[in-house]
Amino acid sequence: MNKKRIRFFPGITAIISGAVTAVIGIVMNAVLIPAIEANTGGIRCFDMNFAYSPETARAFLRSIGDEGRYIYLHRQLPLDFVYPVFYTLLFVSLIFLLCKSKKLLPALLVLPSALALLDYAENIMSIIMLKNGISSDSFAVIASCVTSAKTVFMYLTAAVIIILLIKALIHRKKENDKC
Numbered sequence: 104m105n106k107k108r109i110r111f112f113p114g115i116t117a118i119i120s121g122a123v124t125a126v127i128g129i130v131m132n133a134v135l136i137p138a139i140e141a142n143t144g145g146i147r148c149f150d151m152n153f154a155y156s157p158e159t160a161r162a163f164l165r166s167i168g169d170e171g172r173y174i175y176l177h178r179q180l181p182l183d184f185v186y187p188v189f190y191t192l193l194f195v196s197l198i199f200l201l202c203k204s205k206k207l208l209p210a211l212l213v214l215p216s217a218l219a220l221l222d223y224a225e226n227i228m229s230i231i232m233l234k235n236g237i238s239s240d241s242f243a244v245i246a247s248c249v250t251s252a253k254t255v256f257m258y259l260t261a262a263v264i265i266i267l268l269i270k271a272l273i274h275r276k277k278e279n280d281k282c
Contacts (some may be wrong), residue, residue, distance in 0.1 A: 117196035123189040127182055135179040139171045149229045154251045157243035164236060176233050185227050194260050202265035214260040221253035222261035
């Protein structure tokens with residue numbers, strides 16, 4: 104039986120996915136989100152908050168207007184369904200490159216994967232609220248909790264990468280000091 108192994112090139116993947124992540128992030132944060140929030144009186148898009156109340160969600164939905172709703176549904180969210188693919192590839196690549204413990208590696212890779220799944224759940228819930236309004240306070244609370252969990256996983260993933268980077272730099276310095 105001839106098994107083909109899939110090759111993973113974390114360095115190249117990190118560079119390409121990092122560049123795409125940056126471009127998507129810039130488009131969303133510099134162009135689309137400001138256009139969506141133009142008429143909200145300072146109320147942020149669902150995924151730009153750590154948490155939000157049902158009242159805030161309703162106020163946001165009332166204030167974004169037809170153009171804001173169109174941009175959110177047909178520009179921002181489609182891009183936000185692509186975004187997790189690239190930032191997950193970036194984070195997985197960085198963790199793979201920086202983590203020296205093969206035992207710890209699988210557990211650390213759960214973080215960016217969970218982050219992406221939470222981002223997708225958040226996007227789906229945003230679509231439901233944008234298309235149907237808020238059917239119950241419970242739905243808005245659950246959507247807000249998903250957003251909060253996504254944010255926590257983003258910070259955890261970033262913290263792990265920073266810690267791994269610091270450890271790698273310390274290790275490299277020690278190796279250079281031996282020479």
